[in-house]
Amino acid sequence: MDHYEELNLEAVSTESLAERPSNVHIRDFGSVCPPQANVGSFLDSLPDILAGRDIKRIIAAIVSAHQCDLPVIFCYGAHVVKVGLAPVVIELIKRGVLTSIATNGAGAIHDVEIALAGQTSEDVAAALPGGRFGMAEETSELINAAARQAYQEEIGLGTATARRIANSDGEHIELSILAAAYQQQIPATIHVALGTDINHMHPSADGAAIGAGSLRDFRIFARQVTKLGDGGVIIVAGSAVILPLIIEKSLAVVRNLGYEIGGFTGVNLDFIKQYRSALNPVARAGEFGGEGITLIGHHEINIPLIAAGVIEKLS
Numbered sequence: 001m002d003h004y005e006e007l008n009l010e011a012v013s014t015e016s017l018a019e020r021p022s023n024v025h026i027r028d029f030g031s032v033c034p035p036q037a038n039v040g041s042f043l044d045s046l047p048d049i050l051a052g053r054d055i056k057r058i059i060a061a062i063v064s065a066h067q068c069d070l071p072v073i074f075c076y077g078a079h080v081v082k083v084g085l086a087p088v089v090i091e092l093i094k095r096g097v098l099t100s101i102a103t104n105g106a107g108a109i110h111d112v113e114i115a116l117a118g119q120t121s122e123d124v125a126a127a128l129p130g131g132r133f134g135m136a137e138e139t140s141e142l143i144n145a146a147a148r149q150a151y152q153e154e155i156g157l158g159t160a161t162a163r164r165i166a167n168s169d170g171e172h173i174e175l176s177i178l179a180a181a182y183q184q185q186i187p188a189t190i191h192v193a194l195g196t197d198i199n200h201m202h203p204s205a206d207g208a209a210i211g212a213g214s215l216r217d218f219r220i221f222a223r224q225v226t227k228l229g230d231g232g233v234i235i236v237a238g239s240a241v242i243l244p245l246i247i248e249k250s251l252a253v254v255r256n257l258g259y260e261i262g263g264f265t266g267v268n269l270d271f272i273k274q275y276r277s278a279l280n281p282v283a284r285a286g287e288f289g290g291e292g293i294t295l296i297g298h299h300e301i302n303i304p305l306i307a308a309g310v311i312e313k314l315s
Contacts, residue, residue: 024049039308054295055302059309061233061265061291062097066314070232071099073224075247077238078106081177082121083300086114088307090180097310100187100224101177102217104242105197108161108178108190112139115165115176134198142168143197144204150213151206156220157213158188187224189217191246222250230263234281237269238299244276251284262289269306271298 030047037045043059046052065072074089092098103111113120116138127133134140142164150160162182166173173179181188192214199205225247228234236243254261266281268274273296282292295302 028053038312039305040312043305043309051295051297054293055306055309057291057293058265058267058295058306059313061231061267061293062306062310063313065231065233065265066097066310068231070229071224071227071234072097072232073100073102073221073228073234074098075102075234075236075239075243076107076177077104077240077243078110079238080299080303081107081110081114083298085299085303086111086175086177088304089177090175092307092310093177093180093184093186095311095314096184097314098186100189100221101181102158102189102191102221102243102246103177104239105190105192105199108143108158109139109197109199111176111178112142112161112165115170115173115179116142116168117170118172118175134201136198140199140202141204143199144202144206144210147209147213148206150216151209154216155213156187156189156217157192157210158190158217158220160213161190162188187220189221190214191217191221191242193242218246218249221246222253225250225254226257226259226261228261228264232261232264233267234264234285235267235269236277236281237303238271239277240270240274241276244274244280247280248276248284251280251288264288264290266290266292268292268294269299269302270294270296272296 028048030052031045033042033045043056046055062072076089080089093101110120122133124133143161146161146164147157150157158178159182162178165176166179166182178188192210194200194207194211234247236247264285266285268277268282270277278294282294285292
């Protein structure tokens with residue numbers, strides 16, 4: 001049989017295009033940014049659609065939190081340092097926009113190397129076969145010494161490391177995010193998985209000291225989370241596993257203790273979609289009655305744009 005019964009479409013109902021709800025409207029279109037315009041004009045020229053809308057929402061949330069004296073917690077992985085964004089983050093720290101920072105072990109390592117030598121990120125493929133990868137002496141000695149000091153003084157690993165950088169004879173201390181946090185007296189925490197960082201390979205590494213300092217940093221970080229309240233902001237930039245999980249466990253223990261933290265904004269900045277950072281803090285913000293925003297794109301473009309937008313609005 002070559003002919004089959006067809007559905008008769010004569011009775012299909014239609015509606016007016018003008019009355020039909022639509023997701024895109026010309027009022028949301030972008031425009032050509034005029035020559036020599038400021039950053040605000042450029043951002044205003046972006047379409048109020050998808051990422052163009054999201055970057056404006058992120059800027060607005062940070063500005064609002066700052067003006068309301070609420071936390072803006074910045075959690076960043078090593079990639080943020082490796083793509084040259086330390087000056088941008090430091091400027092936001094100095095202006096009081098970022099109220100606390102958190103990084104992983106790799107983020108601390110690259111920060112230390114920039115401060116001490118003005119260079120970082122070795123060629124793993126070239127160094128690994130010959131057994132030289134991760135063997136820079138100064139980097140690991142500073143971090144491991146800071147861990148021992150943190151253990152002795154019962155302070156956080158982040159504070160001890162930041163203080164040691166700030167008091168070192170490094171040639172580029174002004175480019176250390178951790179040192180800037182220490183100098184501005186805001187919490188800086190380092191969250192470590194033992195065996196994942198180059199300093200763990202050195203004989204000076206003390207697992208008990210590193211673990212104790214990092215656990216104390218978890219508690220310091222969780223205390224900052226209790227302040228998010230209605231309108232605080234927590235940002236993850238370039239951490240696929242460690243920092244999203246730190247956020248998740250902080251939210252869990254903070255709620256267990258009875259703190260009300262609903263209504264915060266959770267932001268994920270990354271160049272690819274990651275499973276855990278899509279949950280923590282983005283999905284969790286929505287679950288707590290707030291707003292979650294994911295902005296996918298290169299850190300070296302999006303973070304300076306966000307920072308410039310925030311600074312312009314606040315000034």
